[in-house]
Amino acid sequence: MSDTSLSSLAAQLAARQVSSRELAQTYLDRIAALNPAINAFITVDAEKTLAEAAAADALRAAGQAGPLTGVPVAHKDIFCTDGWLTTCGSKMLHNFVAPYDAHVIRRFKAAGMPSLGKTNMDEFAMGSSNETSYFGAVKNPWNPACVPGGSSGGAAACVAARMAPAATGTDTGGSIRQPAALCGITGLKPTYGLVSRYGMIAFASSLDQAGPMAPSAEDCALLLNVMTGFDPSDSTSLDREKEDYTRDLNLPLAGLRVGLPREFFAEGLNNEVAAAVDAAVAELKKLGATTVGISLANSKLAIPVYYVLAPAEASSNLSRFDGVRYGYRAPEYANLDDMYCKTRAQGFGAEVKRRILIGAYVLSHGYYDAYYLQAQKIRRLIADDFNAAFKVCDVILGPTAPGTAFRLGEKSGDPVEMYLNDLYTIPANLAGLPGMSLPCGFDSKGLPIGLQLVGNYFSEAKMLNVAHQYQRATDWHMRLPPLGEAPGARG
Amino acid sequence: MKWETVIGLEVHTQLATKSKIFSGSSTAFGAAPNTQASAVDIALPGVLPVLNKGAVECAIRFGLAIGANLNRVNVFDRKNYFYPDLPKGYQISQLAKPIVEGGALKIIVPSTGSGQSEERVIHLTRAHLEEDAGKSLHEDFHGMTGIDLNRAGTPLLEIVSEPEMRSSAEAVAYARALHALVTWIGICDGNMQEGSFRVDANVSVRPVGQTEFGTRREIKNLNSFRFLQQAIDYEVRWQIETLEDGGRVTQATVLFDPDTGETRMMRSKEEAHDYRYFPDPDLLPVRLDEDWIAAVRATLPELPAAMQARFQRDYGVSAYDATVLTGSRALADYFEAAAKACGQGKLAANWVMGELSAALNKAELDIAQSPVSSAQLGALIARIQDGTLSGKLARQVFEGLWEGAGEVDAIIEARGLRQMSDSGELEKIVDDVLAANPKSVEEFRAGKEKAFNALVGQVMKASRGKANPAQVNDLLKAKLQ
Numbered sequence: 018m019s020d021t022s023l024s025s026l027a028a029q030l031a032a033r034q035v036s037s038r039e040l041a042q043t044y045l046d047r048i049a050a051l052n053p054a055i056n057a058f059i060t061v062d063a064e065k066t067l068a069e070a071a072a073a074d075a076l077r078a079a080g081q082a083g084p085l086t087g088v089p090v091a092h093k094d095i096f097c098t099d100g101w102l103t104t105c106g107s108k109m110l111h112n113f114v115a116p117y118d119a120h121v122i123r124r125f126k127a128a129g130m131p132s133l134g135k136t137n138m139d140e141f142a143m144g145s146s147n148e149t150s151y152f153g154a155v156k157n158p159w160n161p162a163c164v165p166g167g168s169s170g171g172a173a174a175c176v177a178a179r180m181a182p183a184a185t186g187t188d189t190g191g192s193i194r195q196p197a198a199l200c201g202i203t204g205l206k207p208t209y210g211l212v213s214r215y216g217m218i219a220f221a222s223s224l225d226q227a228g229p230m231a232p233s234a235e236d237c238a239l240l241l242n243v244m245t246g247f248d249p250s251d252s253t254s255l256d257r258e259k260e261d262y263t264r265d266l267n268l269p270l271a272g273l274r275v276g277l278p279r280e281f282f283a284e285g286l287n288n289e290v291a292a293a294v295d296a297a298v299a300e301l302k303k304l305g306a307t308t309v310g311i312s313l314a315n316s317k318l319a320i321p322v323y324y325v326l327a328p329a330e331a332s333s334n335l336s337r338f339d340g341v342r343y344g345y346r347a348p349e350y351a352n353l354d355d356m357y358c359k360t361r362a363q364g365f366g367a368e369v370k371r372r373i374l375i376g377a378y379v380l381s382h383g384y385y386d387a388y389y390l391q392a393q394k395i396r397r398l399i400a401d402d403f404n405a406a407f408k409v410c411d412v413i414l415g416p417t418a419p420g421t422a423f424r425l426g427e428k429s430g431d432p433v434e435m436y437l438n439d440l441y442t443i444p445a446n447l448a449g450l451p452g453m454s455l456p457c458g459f460d461s462k463g464l465p466i467g468l469q470l471v472g473n474y475f476s477e478a479k480m481l482n483v484a485h486q487y488q489r490a491t492d493w494h495m496r497l498p499p500l501g502e503a504p505g506a507r508g
Numbered sequence: 509m510k511w512e513t514v515i516g517l518e519v520h521t522q523l524a525t526k527s528k529i530f531s532g533s534s535t536a537f538g539a540a541p542n543t544q545a546s547a548v549d550i551a552l553p554g555v556l557p558v559l560n561k562g563a564v565e566c567a568i569r570f571g572l573a574i575g576a577n578l579n580r581v582n583v584f585d586r587k588n589y590f591y592p593d594l595p596k597g598y599q600i601s602q603l604a605k606p607i608v609e610g611g612a613l614k615i616i617v618p619s620t621g622s623g624q625s626e627e628r629v630i631h632l633t634r635a636h637l638e639e640d641a642g643k644s645l646h647e648d649f650h651g652m653t654g655i656d657l658n659r660a661g662t663p664l665l666e667i668v669s670e671p672e673m674r675s676s677a678e679a680v681a682y683a684r685a686l687h688a689l690v691t692w693i694g695i696c697d698g699n700m701q702e703g704s705f706r707v708d709a710n711v712s713v714r715p716v717g718q719t720e721f722g723t724r725r726e727i728k729n730l731n732s733f734r735f736l737q738q739a740i741d742y743e744v745r746w747q748i749e750t751l752e753d754g755g756r757v758t759q760a761t762v763l764f765d766p767d768t769g770e771t772r773m774m775r776s777k778e779e780a781h782d783y784r785y786f787p788d789p790d791l792l793p794v795r796l797d798e799d800w801i802a803a804v805r806a807t808l809p810e811l812p813a814a815m816q817a818r819f820q821r822d823y824g825v826s827a828y829d830a831t832v833l834t835g836s837r838a839l840a841d842y843f844e845a846a847a848k849a850c851g852q853g854k855l856a857a858n859w860v861m862g863e864l865s866a867a868l869n870k871a872e873l874d875i876a877q878s879p880v881s882s883a884q885l886g887a888l889i890a891r892i893q894d895g896t897l898s899g900k901l902a903r904q905v906f907e908g909l910w911e912g913a914g915e916v917d918a919i920i921e922a923r924g925l926r927q928m929s930d931s932g933e934l935e936k937i938v939d940d941v942l943a944a945n946p947k948s949v950e951e952f953r954a955g956k957e958k959a960f961n962a963l964v965g966q967v968m969k970a971s972r973g974k975a976n977p978a979q980v981n982d983l984l985k986a987k988l989q
Binding site: 110333 | 547555590597785786789791
């Protein structure tokens with residue numbers, strides 16, 4: 018496929034050069050060819066996809082098409098999707114067919130955008146490598162021996178391999194941005210509360226936020242227009258006027274103040290990543306931006322704070338998976354307690370269990386003040402650092418991850434090593450700020466490098482403007498992984 | 509050794525909202541199992557709670573009614589534990605920042621034997637909003653447990669008292685006063701059989717004079733005032749016996765068995781859960797603004813305490829009678845209408861609490877279902893007051909009203925129940941009675957008071973009850989002098 022940008026696909030559909038059904042079939046063919054090696058999808062259901070595409074075509078024929086009607090997308094398997102298996106990457110939900118659509122899914126359906134399937138993910142979104150999925154690891158399209166990042170690893174990999182023009186992801190501590198970086202695509206985590214969490218299986222409620230993943234910032238802006246909006250069924254959804262996130266894409270960057278937090282360029286950062294980020298800063302300066310050194314002093318505490326708060330919430334959120342009403346139940350048990358124990362021992366993987374245990378521990382009597390309350394206080398300090406920083410800059414820039422894609426199994430034995438991958442992404446979640454990752458180069462092994470932008474609350478349009486201007490000046494986001502010519506690809 | 513009982517109550521009142529506290533499902537009682545359980549109620553993956561403002565309003569009403577502090581910012585917490593009828597694996601409740609704190613309730617403890625009834629004030633610790641769990645049905649399925657989630661998510665206001673009650677009678681008086689209040693202000697239907705008002709009693713004993721509390725045991729889920737009394741009485745006896753036998757009371761949760769009248773251990777303190785409370789991140793802190801509170805205050809009816817004071821002042825009834833008459837809003841409204849209709853508050857109080865209550869109890873009817881309207885009772889009392897009816901005749905008219913035989917005056921006419929008012933007619937009867945009972949006249953003149961009463965009885969009998977007893981007295985006295 019030559020130009021698979023959403024605006025181009027939308028134009029082709031509008032010009033009737035291609036039907037949604039044809040487009041969907043093209044992608045289904047590519048999935049059939051590439052997914053066995055990449056394992057980006059947990060569920061593909063061509064019949065359902067084609068039916069949705071046909072409905073989109075009918076909508077267009079009836080003159081009721083919206084801007085993206087007919088453009089297919091892939092959904093992370095964390096979103097409940099009516100009639101589809103919704104597993105959250107876990108054995109616990111290996112047989113769960115959702116009876117309702119998540120708010121995000123409803124919005125895509127309302128926009129007439131067919132689903133290409135449900136993408137693979139770390140179990141219950143807990144992981145940074147997609148190796149914790151019950152349905153097997155996802156391979157990085159740039160090097161199948163490497164991880165795609167996580168937890169939205171399937172989403173990132175399927176977009177990188179152009180098995181889908183775009184995908185949805187969710188980000189609790191970096192789960193959109195880190196896999197976007199490791200797979201060489203663009204991904205955005207919006208301000209907390211901008212996208213409804215209704216129907217998105219909860220990991221850590223105060224941190225979870227859904228967002229778009231696509232090759233470019235422009236694509237993300239278009240998807241964000243679909244995904245955002247007030248939802249009365251989510252009490253944390255923000256009731257604010259709807260924005261057009263494409264409106265500022267073409268503004269010049271003259272006068273833009275870019276904040277460079279010294280903590281994000283310190284020890285632990287891979288040299289090649291540092292060099293690529295420096296080059297990106299230089300590029301932005303050429304576009305008229307100025308830089309300012311800032312400090313996010315408390316961000317060094319982000320990982321310990323996160324690994325108190327997120328497991329605390331998760332330990333409670335995951336209590337409903339008890340084998341009573343749906344999902345996995347142990348085949349044999351002696352009594353009620355035994356049923357709970359066996360069901361949860363067999364249904365959850367090691368990382369999920371580890372976090373449930375941590376969470377239960379930090380909330381338990383006598384430890385709550387020392388861990389949970391203390392972490393909440395530091396969370397506030399981390400947010401205060403950002404608030405101070407945004408007095409002197411418009412957007413904060415740094416690396417998305419400390420390195421590029423690592424090899425499968427390389428870090429899976431050491432949870433703390435794995436957790437450090439989210440060092441730069443977690444602070445934005447703790448503060449509820451929007452963050453995005455965009456490609457800014459490759460390392461010597463040919464693996465993509467991600468550049469992170471963190472903006473002030475509700476500054477998505479500004480961040481997308483910066484990213485789009487950068488992408489007009491560079492072509493990192495246009496590079497394709499070396500997958501060879503696959504069936505279904507058209508010139 | 510002399511022992512003192514210490515009791516504090518935790519009452520779960522089911523709030524009378526149409527829908528559940530965090531979902532739109534109906535709260536109606538008695539539907540087929542799981543037909544009133546939505547995706548939120550059964551805790552499907554991904555669902556989220558949305559707070560029902562109606563439940564918050566109920567809590568505001570209650571807080572205002574007991575003069576409590578309303579926390580302008582209050583917070584929902586998660587109480588984590590596993591049970592099949594708790595679908596999320598946690599209950600949404602309020603721990604650290606409840607919506608209501610403080611407040612007080614006046615109670616009247618009925619007299620025991622010949623003593624005076626006693627007025628007391630019981631202070632409340634707090635009242636917080638929470639969701640109810642579902643029901644586990646252990647009997648209906650052989651060897652299995654059924655789960656009905658219709659009740660899951662029903663809004664509750666848990667009302668916690670200070671440990672200020674010193675007897676089961678005080679505890680019952682408090683529970684009754686609370687029951688009257690929550691139904692009075694319309695936040696709870698008060699139906700105890702359906703579980704709308706459930707009481708947990710924390711009971712301990714200590715030697716009289718000791719300041720620190722004894723170790724308490726909590727009796728769970730008492731759903732009638734009688735069980736509350738029985739359970740506390742048994743528990744107090746058991747604790748005193750245990751201590752006097754040299755044993756120790758250990759903190760525990762117990763259940764009351766109405767069949768045996770005994771309490772039995774459910775779980776010890778060691779088995780108690782660590783609920784791992786933390787603020788629910790799915791719900792924002794609840795903010796109560798002054799306008800909202802003022803708007804709720806404007807809709808509050810006159811409250812029982814104010815009405816009791818007014819009844820004492822305006823109708824001359826005793827404090828105890830005023831408390832009984834304000835046992836429910838329907839009863840109070842009935843009394844006041846009857847009292848206004850006849851202008852005789854005290855008499856109206858006696859009739860409402862006496863004849864009418866007895867008849868209603870016998871027929872197992874509620875005041876709202878009374879066959880005798882307040883206007884009819886007022887008219888009846890007016891006929892006593894104007895001398896048309898004696899008390900005895902009035903009771904016969906009341907029977908007629910109860911049977912639906914028509915209005916007061918029509919019944920009096922139809923049944924010939926008018927008190928004799930013609931003094932000539934009565935005088936003739938008196939003369940006849942005196943002439944026919946020379947022996948009694950003799951005895952009276954010899955100083956036997958009893959003989960006078962016999963003559964009054966004869967006159968009343970001869971008049972077939974229609975003579976005015978006071979008039980008979982006067983006439984007889986005059987004739988015998």
